[in-house]
Amino acid sequence: xxxxxxILFIVFLFSLQPSASVEICRVSCGNQLVRFPFRLSSQPDxxxxxxxxxxxxxxxxxxxxxxxxxxxxxxxxxxxxxxxxLNDPDHCTPKxxxxxxxxxxxxxxxxxxxxxxxxxxxxxxxxQLHQAKYISCLSGTNFSVVALPADRLxxxxxxxxxxxxxxxxxxxxxxxxxxxxxxxxxxxWNEPNCLRCENGAGNCMFKSExxxxxxxxxxxxxxxxxxxx
Numbered sequence: 030x031x032x033x034x035x036i037l038f039i040v041f042l043f044s045l046q047p048s049a050s051v052e053i054c055r056v057s058c059g060n061q062l063v064r065f066p067f068r069l070s071s072q073p074d075x076x077x078x079x080x081x082x083x084x085x086x087x088x089x090x091x092x093x094x095x096x097x098x099x100x101x102x103x104x105x106x107x108x109x110x111x112x113x114x115l116n117d118p119d120h121c122t123p124k125x126x127x128x129x130x131x132x133x134x135x136x137x138x139x140x141x142x143x144x145x146x147x148x149x150x151x152x153x154x155x156x157q158l159h160q161a162k163y164i165s166c167l168s169g170t171n172f173s174v175v176a177l178p179a180d181r182l183x184x185x186x187x188x189x190x191x192x193x194x195x196x197x198x199x200x201x202x203x204x205x206x207x208x209x210x211x212x213x214x215x216x217x218w219n220e221p222n223c224l225r226c227e228n229g230a231g232n233c234m235f236k237s238e239x240x241x242x243x244x245x246x247x248x249x250x251x252x253x254x255x256x257x258x
Contacts, residue, residue, distance in 0.1 A: 054234075058085035061103055065233050066221050066243075075235060078221050078243075080136050092118075097131035104213055109227045112140055116213035121166035123147070123176065126198050126214070139201035140215040144179035150192035176200075 054076035055064045063069055063085075068077025070084050083103065084092045091103035093115060101115035117125050127147060132138065147164070150173050160181055167174035179197055201214045221243045223233035231248025235241070 058083070058091040059089040061091040061106065063091065063106075064108070066218075066223065067106065075238065078136075078241070080134070081218075095130075095132065095137075096134045098125065098129070101125075108223070110217075111219070111222075111224060111227075112215055112217045113137070114213055114215050119166075122213055123164045123174075124167055126200055127196055130198075130201075130214070132216070136218045136220060137216040138218070139199065140217040142199045142201050144197055145176045145200045146179050146182060146197040147174060147176050147195040148192035149174055149195055 054068065054072060055062070056069060056072065057063065058069065063083055065076065066078035066081045067083050068074075068081065070082050082094075084094065086092050092100050093103050093113070094100045100118060102118050104114040104116050106113050116122055130139075147167075148161075152171055152173050161175035161177045164174040164176060174195070175192070201216060221233070221241075223243065223245075226233040226243075226245035226248060229245065229248035231245040233243055233245055236244040
């Protein structure tokens with residue numbers, strides 16, 4: 030082995046080890062692993078990308094605060110596909126959506142958005158709407174609140190006489206289908222783009238102590254060592 034090959038091999042071995050900053054910044058809140066681009070508000074700024082701040086409530090519940098929509102519990106963060114699953118702390122996500130989900134000043138976008146129309150119906154009428162999603166947290170003894178995809182309204186003619194329309198809102202929902210409307214919402218982010226790094230089993234992080242350029246420490250892509258994203 031030549032001297033040049035030896036040097037390359039040594040650099041390769043050191044590159045496989047996560048930097049000290051990666052280990053320091055990787056923390057858990059309850060069962061949720063928090064790492065770049067996210068950080069807990071108690072951690073150094075360079076542990077996460079701007080506007081990806083989380084908090085840890087009672088050392089057990091990870092919380093994301095949206096500037097214009099309030100706090101949501103974090104159910105799961107999918108770093109590989111850059112998605113985050115949120116739920117309402119009071120277990121009534123549809124109520125939060127009706128109040129308006131404003132993602133301004135956040136790095137997040139709706140994942141799989143679809144328009145839903147919410148209706149206030151008599152209890153008897155709601156049982157006849159087989160395509161509608163019953164919203165238990167908004168319903169009462171003598172009335173039921175249901176949600177129906179806006180593109181299915183034509184097939185529910187009985188709504189016009191038995192239900193009162195509340196509002197039509199854009200709902201982000203999971204790939205499992207619109208029937209899980211009450212189980213939380215899914216958001217996604219595009220920047221920073223760590224997809225290649227995550228798919229290569231690397232550690233996404235800032236390239237330097239200043240600036241917002243991100244790179245990748247360690248990892249492999251298509252059998253090749255991945256130096257940066």
